Amino acid sequence: MLNIPSSLRVQFEGYLRQKVIPKNNQAVYQKWLRYYLDFCRKYNFPQTQFLLMYAM
Numbered sequence: 001m002l003n004i005p006s007s008l009r010v011q012f013e014g015y016l017r018q019k020v021i022p023k024n025n026q027a028v029y030q031k032w033l034r035y036y037l038d039f040c041r042k043y044n045f046p047q048t049q050f051l052l053m054y055a056m
Contacts, residue, residue: 001034002041 004012012033016026039045 001038004030004034004037 009030012030013026016029021029
């Protein structure tokens with residue numbers, strides 16, 4: 001499975017804090033983000049559409 005790029009990881013962690021996701025659940029969210037990024041890479045799905053939602 002792919003690692004989350006550091007710039008995206010930092011943004012995603014900030015998003016999780018902003019949404020008040022408990023610390024003990026944040027690893028699960030990051031795991032599913034890695035699954036999603038892996039899926040996008042494997043099936044040539046554009047990641048940018050999904051990732052733009054978190055930039056807002």
